[in-house]
Amino acid sequence: MTNYISAKSLNKSFGKFEALKDVNVTIDKGQIVGLIGSNGAGKTTLINALLGLSSYEGELSVLGLDPHSQRDELMKEVCFISDVATLPGWIKVEQAVDFVGGVHKSFNREKALGFLSQTSIPLDKKVSKLSKGMVVQLHLALIMSIDAKILVLDEPTLGLDIIYRKTFYDQLLEDYFDEERTIIITTHQVDEIENILTDVIFIKDGRIMYDASMDETLDTWKVLEPTNEHIDEARALSPYREKNSLGRTSLIYKGQDKETLKQFGDVSRLSLSDLFVTLMSGE
Amino acid sequence: MFSNLTAINGYNPIKALFLKEFWDNKRAIFTTPMVITGLFIFFAIVAMINGSGMMFDGVSMNDHLSNNTEFDEKSSAIMTGILMVSPMVLMISVGFSMVFTALSVLFDERKDKSILFWKSMPVSDTQEVLVKLATVVVVTPVIAIGFALIIQFFTTFMLGAIVSINTDYSAWDLVFTNINYLAVIIGDIVPVFVIILWTLPIFTYFMLVSSFSRRSPFLLAFIIPVLGVVIEKIFFDSEQILRVIASRFTYLEKYGDRYDIDDGGNMIEAVTGLLGSLGEPSLWIGIIVAAAMIAGSIQIRKRNSIT
Numbered sequence: 001m002t003n004y005i006s007a008k009s010l011n012k013s014f015g016k017f018e019a020l021k022d023v024n025v026t027i028d029k030g031q032i033v034g035l036i037g038s039n040g041a042g043k044t045t046l047i048n049a050l051l052g053l054s055s056y057e058g059e060l061s062v063l064g065l066d067p068h069s070q071r072d073e074l075m076k077e078v079c080f081i082s083d084v085a086t087l088p089g090w091i092k093v094e095q096a097v098d099f100v101g102g103v104h105k106s107f108n109r110e111k112a113l114g115f116l117s118q119t120s121i122p123l124d125k126k127v128s129k130l131s132k133g134m135v136v137q138l139h140l141a142l143i144m145s146i147d148a149k150i151l152v153l154d155e156p157t158l159g160l161d162i163i164y165r166k167t168f169y170d171q172l173l174e175d176y177f178d179e180e181r182t183i184i185i186t187t188h189q190v191d192e193i194e195n196i197l198t199d200v201i202f203i204k205d206g207r208i209m210y211d212a213s214m215d216e217t218l219d220t221w222k223v224l225e226p227t228n229e230h231i232d233e234a235r236a237l238s239p240y241r242e243k244n245s246l247g248r249t250s251l252i253y254k255g256q257d258k259e260t261l262k263q264f265g266d267v268s269r270l271s272l273s274d275l276f277v278t279l280m281s282g283e
Numbered sequence: 284m285f286s287n288l289t290a291i292n293g294y295n296p297i298k299a300l301f302l303k304e305f306w307d308n309k310r311a312i313f314t315t316p317m318v319i320t321g322l323f324i325f326f327a328i329v330a331m332i333n334g335s336g337m338m339f340d341g342v343s344m345n346d347h348l349s350n351n352t353e354f355d356e357k358s359s360a361i362m363t364g365i366l367m368v369s370p371m372v373l374m375i376s377v378g379f380s381m382v383f384t385a386l387s388v389l390f391d392e393r394k395d396k397s398i399l400f401w402k403s404m405p406v407s408d409t410q411e412v413l414v415k416l417a418t419v420v421v422v423t424p425v426i427a428i429g430f431a432l433i434i435q436f437f438t439t440f441m442l443g444a445i446v447s448i449n450t451d452y453s454a455w456d457l458v459f460t461n462i463n464y465l466a467v468i469i470g471d472i473v474p475v476f477v478i479i480l481w482t483l484p485i486f487t488y489f490m491l492v493s494s495f496s497r498r499s500p501f502l503l504a505f506i507i508p509v510l511g512v513v514i515e516k517i518f519f520d521s522e523q524i525l526r527v528i529a530s531r532f533t534y535l536e537k538y539g540d541r542y543d544i545d546d547g548g549n550m551i552e553a554v555t556g557l558l559g560s561l562g563e564p565s566l567w568i569g570i571i572v573a574a575a576m577i578a579g580s581i582q583i584r585k586r587n588s589i590t
Contacts, residue, residue, distance in 0.1 A: 053402060055586065071585075072407035080403050088307070088397035095306055102291040102299025103404045139400075 002029045004150055004182050005050060010058040012045055012206075019045040020056070021206040027199075029149070030179040034193055035186040036276055037203035043186045044082070046203065047154050050184075051080055063149060076105065079143045080152035087139055089128030093121055096142060106147035115141035115171075132159040140168060144176050151176070153185045157192070165189070169196055190273045200272060204280055221270040221278075222261060224251045230264035237261070241278050252278055296406055297414065304418040308388070311380040312423050316430040319373045324437050331441060362442065363463045367470045369438040370431035374475070377427040381419050383501075385489035388415045389580060390500045393587070408585045412490075416577060420486055424475050431471050469554055477557040478535050484569045485531060487576035494580040495587065531569065534560055 005027040012020040019042050027033055037043045048054040052067030052074055060067060065074045087096060093116070101107045116123070119137045127135055136159055143151065157165040173196055177183060185193055200217060202210035212220075226234040231249060235242070237260070239251035252270060253261060261267045270278070291299050305312060389412070392398040401411065439462065443454035450457075479486070492507070493500040511524045534557055560566060 051403070053399070071402065072405050072410070075403060075405035082399050082403075086396050087400055088392070088395050090307055091303075092306075095302075098291040099299050099303055100404065101293060102302070103294075103296045103406050105294050105405075107294075143403075 003027075004029050005062050006060075007050075008059040010046075010049060010056055010060055012049060012054065012056045019206050020049070023058075023206070023208055025201065025208060025211065027182060027184065029182055031198045032177065032183045032185070032196055033199045033201060034190070034197040034272070035184055035201050035203065036190055036272070037186075038280070041203045042206040043203055044154060045206070047080070047082070047152055047184070047186065051078065051082075051152060077149040078152065079146050079148040079150070080154065081139055081143055081156050082152075082154040087127045087135055090126060092124060092126050093130075093138060094123045096127070096138065097123075100142050100146070104146050108145045108147065112141050112145035115144060133161060133164065136160055137164065144172070149181055151181065151183045153183065153187075155187055156185065157187065157189065165192060169193065172196070190276060191271065194272045197272075202276060202279060210275075210279055217272075217275065218269050220255050221275055222253050222256060222258060223268050223270050223274070224253060224261045224265050225249070225268075226251060226265035234261070234264040296410070300406060300410060300414040301418065301422065304388070304415060305422065307391075308384050308418065308423075311384050312418070312426055315380055316373055316377055316427050319376055320430045320433055323369070323372065323434055327437070327441055331445065358457065359461045359463060362458055362461050363466055365442065366435045366438055366462060366467045370434045370471070373430055373434060374427060377423060381423050381486065382489060384423065385419045385486045386493050386500045386504055388419065389490055389494040389584060390496055398584075408581050412494075412577060412581045412584055416487065416490065419490070420479050420483065424479065428471050428475065432468075435467060435471075466554075473554050474534075474557050477560060480561070481531050481534050481566060481569065483573040484576065485528075487573040487580070491576045491580045491583075494583040530565065 003026055005025065007023055007025045010020055010023040010025075011018070023042075023046060025046075035043050035046070045054070049056040049060060050062055050067060052062075052069075052071030055068055062074060063077050067074055091099070097109065097112050097116075100112070101109050116138070119134065119141070121130060121134050121138055127138070130138065136157070140156065157168055160168065169192065172183070185197075187193055197214050199213050200210070201208060221240075224234055224239070225248060234251055237253065237256060239256075240254045241252040243250045243252065252274070258267055289302065289305075291302060392401060439458065443458045446452055446454045446457050489500075489504050492504040496503045508524065508528060512522070515521055515524050
């Protein structure tokens with residue numbers, strides 16, 4: 001099975017508010033998907049549905065299971081850290097390790113203790129005595145020691161300092177990810193995850209606005225900073241958007257050949273955050 | 284053995300869930316009864332040294348022992364009765380602990396948002412809720428009975444000491460061989476669980492309230508029946524709700540009778556009476572209601588992950 005997640009016409013409303021509108025998504029094995037959207041766009045609602053934490057209308061299959069009715073079965077193969085899920089304050093670090101080992105068959109205790117030894121987290125302290133960053137580190141150490149097929153990270157690095165965030169993503173790639181696994185990440189720090197993603201999904205007002213591989217994205221979207229003499233010719237190539245900042249003009253193209261654009265100035269790839277802003281603002 | 288019981292060695296989900304509840308509710312389940320046991324022993328020693336002795340049935344125990352000189356059925360009943368009563372304060376406090384645990388066990392995890400962490404683990408809501416129920420109505424009383432035995436063990440020796448110091452009688456004859464230990468142990472175990480079976484709908488009702496309550500489950504759990512009783516009284520001028528609630532405590536009340544030590548056979552009678560109540564249909568109706576409350580709690584936990 002290469003198709004890990006498949007959602008067809010997924011809908012979810014809270015009273016009159018439609019949090020998800022006709023969402024169609026497929027996510028395959030071996031992908032690292034960035035799920036990107038503003039606050040309230042429906043990221044967490046979608047993730048909660050995938051994880052069986054909420055009900056939904058429409059068809060949804062994760063690893064061949066119905067998440068809502070088979071959550072416990074699903075969690076043998078899916079791990080997640082949600083931005084609001086926190087370890088309880090009363091649990092001691094070693095108890096948390098013991099507990100996860102007790103309920104998860106594929107938990108690697110040595111690996112977890114190894115991750116923890118790289119931090120300054122004391123094993124005999126209660127979670128309530130740890131700093132916010134340490135709690136996140138502990139949670140990540142536990143989750144990354146579970147041999148799961150799908151890892152869902154909902155704002156995983158919130159509250160972590162920049163050095164740890166960097167090592168976290170490096171670790172995620174080196175020690176955790178392989179072609180048998182799929183990782184789904186939501187974050188506000190789009191730039192941090194840009195270079196590890198294989199696929200990207202933009203979500204706005206409960207709708208999927210963009211869903212493509214990173215290769216395709218890099219291939220399709222380009223930025224040209226035209227030299228002054230070529231600016232009109234560049235404009236004639238029907239750019240998707242024109243941006244002016246600090247007296248410099250840059251033109252964003254969709255599906256325009258790189259060699260063609262090169263004649264008019266510097267061509268670079270469009271960063272994910274710029275693509276997000278381009279697609280989500282305006283029309 | 285104890286460290287084996289409290290350690291998780293590898294994959295063992297049910298044990299892990301029980302230990303999680305134990306760690307979470309350690310104060311109510313373990314620390315409080317331990318402190319009460321410690322205080323009991325401490326004050327008993329202080330009272331013994333002061334010479335005033337323990338008060339029992341309005342008479343100082345020392346006086347009681349000095350005045351009762353016959354080794355008969357009655358002196359055995361007195362000794363056994365003293366032992367049975369000795370953990371009473373402990374057991375009452377554990378009753379309250381059980382109420383508070385039942386009210387918090389599905390509420391706190393939503394309040395501190397740890398429920399999403401628990402839900403990220405491969406255990407079902409059914410397993411979680413059933414373990415929580417068992418923690419309240421089995422683990423908590425079993426631990427309490429353990430402490431009760433410690434209190435009784437200590438009380439036996441204290442009685443022996445008082446007899447040796449204050450009277451001319453032999454502690455061995457008047458105390459150690461005079462006590463009906465079997466009655467004490469049956470009296471520790473049987474009534475507790477019969478009463479729990481009778482009050483099961485109440486404990487499971489508390490758990491149900493704790494599964495959906497947004498603010499104080501304690502307040503909500505008591506307001507609902509109080510409102511019910513008041514509304515029934517005003518509009519129907521009847522007291523059915525109150526009567527149903529009170530009926531669940533009938534055997535708690537009857538169980539108190541066994542402390543009437545003037546009648547030596549009373550304890551055994553009280554215990555057999557309790558066991559006989561297991562045949563009453565209303566007990567089983569209550570258990571069906573309790574099962575429905577638990578099924579409701581499981582469904583609510585399944586749906587309401589986030590408050």
